Amino acid sequence: MKKLLSWGVEARGILPVPPQQRTDTQYHKIFFIWLSANFNILSFSAGTLGPAVFGLGLRDSCLVILFFNLLASALPAYLTTWGPKLGLRQMCQSRYSFGFYGVIVPSIFNLVGMCGFCILNGILGGQTLSSVSGGSLSWNVGIVIISVISLLISFCGYKVLNWYERLAWIPVLIVYVVALGIGGKHLINPPPAEPADAATILSFAATIAGFVITYAPLSSDFTTYFKPEVSSWRIFWYSYLGFNVPIITLQCLGAAVVIATPTVPSWSAGYDSGNVGGLIEAMLRPAGGFGKFLTVLMALSVTANVAPTLYSFCLSFQVFMPFLAVVPRYVFSILATAIIIPLSIVGATKFYDTLTNFLGLIGYWASAYGAVILMEHLVVRRNRFAAYDLRAWNAPRALPPGLAALGACVLACGIVVPAMDQVWFVGPIARHTGDIGFELAFAATALCYVPLRRLELRFRPLV
Numbered sequence: 001m002k003k004l005l006s007w008g009v010e011a012r013g014i015l016p017v018p019p020q021q022r023t024d025t026q027y028h029k030i031f032f033i034w035l036s037a038n039f040n041i042l043s044f045s046a047g048t049l050g051p052a053v054f055g056l057g058l059r060d061s062c063l064v065i066l067f068f069n070l071l072a073s074a075l076p077a078y079l080t081t082w083g084p085k086l087g088l089r090q091m092c093q094s095r096y097s098f099g100f101y102g103v104i105v106p107s108i109f110n111l112v113g114m115c116g117f118c119i120l121n122g123i124l125g126g127q128t129l130s131s132v133s134g135g136s137l138s139w140n141v142g143i144v145i146i147s148v149i150s151l152l153i154s155f156c157g158y159k160v161l162n163w164y165e166r167l168a169w170i171p172v173l174i175v176y177v178v179a180l181g182i183g184g185k186h187l188i189n190p191p192p193a194e195p196a197d198a199a200t201i202l203s204f205a206a207t208i209a210g211f212v213i214t215y216a217p218l219s220s221d222f223t224t225y226f227k228p229e230v231s232s233w234r235i236f237w238y239s240y241l242g243f244n245v246p247i248i249t250l251q252c253l254g255a256a257v258v259i260a261t262p263t264v265p266s267w268s269a270g271y272d273s274g275n276v277g278g279l280i281e282a283m284l285r286p287a288g289g290f291g292k293f294l295t296v297l298m299a300l301s302v303t304a305n306v307a308p309t310l311y312s313f314c315l316s317f318q319v320f321m322p323f324l325a326v327v328p329r330y331v332f333s334i335l336a337t338a339i340i341i342p343l344s345i346v347g348a349t350k351f352y353d354t355l356t357n358f359l360g361l362i363g364y365w366a367s368a369y370g371a372v373i374l375m376e377h378l379v380v381r382r383n384r385f386a387a388y389d390l391r392a393w394n395a396p397r398a399l400p401p402g403l404a405a406l407g408a409c410v411l412a413c414g415i416v417v418p419a420m421d422q423v424w425f426v427g428p429i430a431r432h433t434g435d436i437g438f439e440l441a442f443a444a445t446a447l448c449y450v451p452l453r454r455l456e457l458r459f460r461p462l463v
Contacts, residue, residue: 012329013314013315016224018087022084022087022224023225027234030223030238031238033308034243035169035242037304038242039168039173041124042302044254047254048254048258050064050204054200054204055194056255057192058190060193065255071209072208072211072363073215073244076216079219079370080220080223081232082223084227086388088390089221090216090219090312091110091218093373095319096399097402097453098405099400099405107316107317109365110312114309114312114316115339117309118150118336118340119343122146122341123344123347126139127278128276128298130142131280132281142299143345147340150310151337153303153307154307154308154309154310155330157329165307168304171301174297175295175297178294179284179294182287190260202435205434209367210363211247213366214366216369219239222308267279277299280298311329311333314330317336363437364420367439367441367442368412368441369409380454380462381462400456403452403456404455407448409445411444412441412448420435421437
């Protein structure tokens with residue numbers, strides 16, 4: 001451990017960062033964290049869902065991608081501004097509404113969500129490496145390669161992670177520019193699409209929202225070392241642009257490419273059975289050996305998403321099991337990788353089903369979580385960071401019991417479940433409206449939380 005620390009490996013887990021240690025003034029780092037984490041093949045793949053799964057045309061797909069990303073990314077961008085003010089990791093900050101033990105429930109959901117995203121990225125990276133090798137390298141080996149590289153980056157912690165994320169987007173940008181230079185002519189005149197109904201639009205919107213709103217439970221994990229005096233607006237706009245610039249651009253590109261795929265035989269062959277990695281490889285194939293090199297870079301682009309996710313996984317795991325807070329953070333990176341690799345291998349053959357079901361479902365809980373955190377801060381604590389007693393961050397008896405937060409989320413399920421539209425279940429409301437579960441999850445949880453929290457405060461005062 002001493003040797004690792006001497007090499008600059010970060011051991012700090014959920015222990016709060018005191019004001020005297022919040023000295024980082026390179027605030028643009030958070031922009032590059034979100035830029036590189038989303039400037040990859042997974043964002044491209046999420047965009048293909050509009051035409052490939054929901055049958056939407058290019059215009060409708062791009063409009064949904066634009067407006068629902070602009071809406072849903074505001075929550076995680078706002079929560080990143082709390083890190084410099086409190087010095088608390090996101091799930092630790094959540095103890096001030098969910099309580100010391102109650103926060104274990106959202107921590108579990110967060111762990112599942114982060115594992116899900118790592119699995120999706122691992123599958124995509126493995127597919128792409130296999131495609132560039134002509135099949136001589138199996139998907140399974142590709143998944144292992146992606147996971148191990150991501151482990152090494154996350155293992156080192158904050159400094160190495162920021163250095164990597166600052167550079168990781170550059171080769172990916174080159175790949176997309178070359179791919180457009182080679183195949184952009186096929187994207188000029190997309191075929192006309194059938195008019196979309198509101199139900200289909202809202203179901204795709206729920207999937208798109210689930211892609212970005214799930215950053216909310218880990219937002220402030222990467223800003224706790226910034227100086228407390230930094231303008232919240234500055235951090236917000238760095239984060240907001242860091243989310244939307246790559247996600248909107250690549251999701252719209254993914255929608256355009258998958259619509260054009262049936263008209264290009266080589267693309268269609270590479271995309272067989274929903275192999276997005278094969279589609280990228282087919283687009284770059286005319287470049288010969290250089291194209292293969294660029295395809296490898298595209299495969300490795302997912303590490304810029306997996307690495308920060310593994311970093312936050314460590315922190316959420318320590319909140320999930322508080323007695324493990326004494327264990328160095330990097331140990332849990334190894335644990336997460338051991339979980340992700342076999343699950344990625346199992347889910348690799350059903351990527352589109354996994355992606356659609358996962359993004360749609362994970363958005364519900366993240367929306368409800370965000371409503372609780374916002375109502376606690378804006379209504380109960382009246383937007384005052386001074387209202388948080390930071391000495392109580394690890395004191396179960398001083399923190400709220402969490403019954404109001406959990407109760408509000410449970411009550412919200414009464415309206416969310418009928419509004420869900422999933423492959424395995426379509427609620428009675430969703431049959432007529434499409435999937436409006438994530439919108440109702442936020443609204444219903446917010447409305448239920450405030451009166452329940454006021455009742456809770458009668459038995460335990462605010463800390």
